[in-house]
Amino acid sequence: MRTLYLECRSGISGDMTVGALLDLGADQKQLEKELNSLKIEGYALKFGRTKKAGIDAFDFDVLLEHPEHPDQHHEHAHAHSHHGAGHEHHHSDGKHGHSHEHEHHHHGHVHRNLGDVLEIIESGEMSEAAKETAKQIFHIIAESEAKAHGLPVEEVHFHEVGAVDSIIDICGAAICLEQLKVDRVIASPLSEGQGSVRCAHGLMPVPVPAVVNIAAARQVPMELTEVEGELVTPTGIAILSAVCDEFTVPKRMNIKKIGYGAGNKDLPDRANVLRAYLLEESDRQDSDEVVLLETNIDDQTGEQLAYACGLLRDSGALDVWLEPIYMKKNRPAYKLCVLVKEEAQQSAVKLIFQNTTAIGIRKSNLERAIMQREIIEVDTSYGLVQVKCCKYGEILKQYVEFESAKQAAEIYHVTIEQVIQETLKKICQ
Structure with missing residues (x-):
């Protein structure tokens, strides 16, 4: 089994994800070909290498021909509603955190809704699987922005410039994942910064609303760090929530390859990289994790305990046994021991309480070697x-x-x- 493990200790963004997957071995020329087939213009792709805290990493970026600000790179699309003659966009991507106001005619910008974006994705010469992944990711972003703005999803609009960057990052990630042909994707909890980023009418808290909405809706675990500013972008967490099978840190790894995707920030206490591992895991396991349930019983007959043990075995317990013990005042008693899988422990606990005189149960998490x-x-x-x-x-x-x-x-x-x-x-x- 080929497993992709994403280590998000410095957060995650769209360009970091594409960079890490390219560093793992995704085909750059094929990626360019498929991205160029999309019916969008006004950008150029940057491929290179850079160092982050001494770590050599792949540097992928989308360079916009007409950025809204001379020093600005857009990492994700920004949704908005229309209020009067103008509206504001809050740009908080792992590269810059700022905002500015635009009139509807400013620079002739076009606003795309979700349907427009999905049509662009469908127009590309990508595999059907990659298209479906990209569409799912954009749906997640649109839902989070709709909640943030208090709008129906169909009324959410993406500003043209930001949407271009997002479409490229999201389609790029979907294409690279398809190329790597992994069977499973897992990721560590996401490390996020704190504090705030400045917008036109004040300060926006970190994590920004779109990130928080996705984390809550998709049950993405996050860990807040002491880093000032944003580490997790809406595009990054949306990609992850769409493709990740489980948020966990593997206890053992058979590493086949490692890739690093560079972010744009230089962080004071860590390398701003997304580390990706390609793991080869055997379907045959020689160990697993189980839960041991124990309780002491001194006021129940042997027949009743035997009946309870039978019920526990029939319910799927891995093993059930009784150990003779002495309790207070040297009273002969039994210790009931039940070995179960994690997902079966609540059912076993209920059976014990229902069919024995136990009023308390001890739980121990164990790792066992198995043939x-x-x-x-x-x-x-x-x-x-x-x-x-x-x-x-x-x-x-x-x-x-x-x-x-x-x-x-x-x-x-x-x-x-x-x-x-x-x-x-x-x-x-």
Whole structure:
């Protein structure tokens, strides 16, 4: 299984994502070809390398022919509503945080709604999968901006200049992901700055509203840092929320390749890069995580406890057992132990409380080493008998399944031992 892991310790933006994926091995020429097929103009693509805190990183950027400000790069589209003759755009991208007002006729700017943007994406010579990914990302942005402005999604408009940059970053990320052909995408929690960025009518808090709205709607975990200013952009978090299967930090990694995408800021305490790992993970696992539930019981009969244990086993518990113990005043008692998967623990807890006298349960998270298990059927003179094969590296163990041997013994009127012995002989042949 090929897994893409994005380490977002310096936040994430659209251009950082594309840069990191190109550094991982996405085809730059194919990316240019597909982006050039989009029916938009007024930009140029920048490909290069730069250093961030001494780390060599891929520097991808979208250079606009007519930026709204001489020193401004737009990293994401800005949505707005129309109020009177003018409106304002809040530009807060990982490169600059500022805003300025525009009249509707200023520089002849055009405003695109979501439908216009989706038509542009559909016009491109991209794979259907890449188009669908790009459309999903823009839907996420539009929904977050609609909530921020208190508008229906269809009334959200993207300013032409900002939308061009966003379309390129979003389509670029979708194209590169398709090229890398990963089976799964995971990411660390997003590190975000704090403080505020200045807009025309005052200060806007960091994280900016669009980022907060996406994080809340898509359950994206974020960690606030001491960095002043914005690290997570709406485009970056929208890309991540659309393609990420799980927000987690892998405990072990079989690393095949590493890529770095450069951001535009120089941060005082960290390299402003998005680090991407291409991992090769085996579908065969030799360890997993489980939860151990324990409770001490001294006022219940053996029959009642046996019944409770049966219910727990039938519910899917990995293992259930009783340990004899002595409690206060040396009273003989039992410790009920139940091993379950994380997702099954609440069901097991409910069963314990319902069917025992327990009023408290201890929980322990454990990692266990496991042998890979497979059930095979062996053709014997007593019919097909099931055998459990267990492997761990070069170690192999084989066990005849008791219930299967019992059934064969009853049908053929022989002992279970006879069935087991013949089955083992067949395996060794």
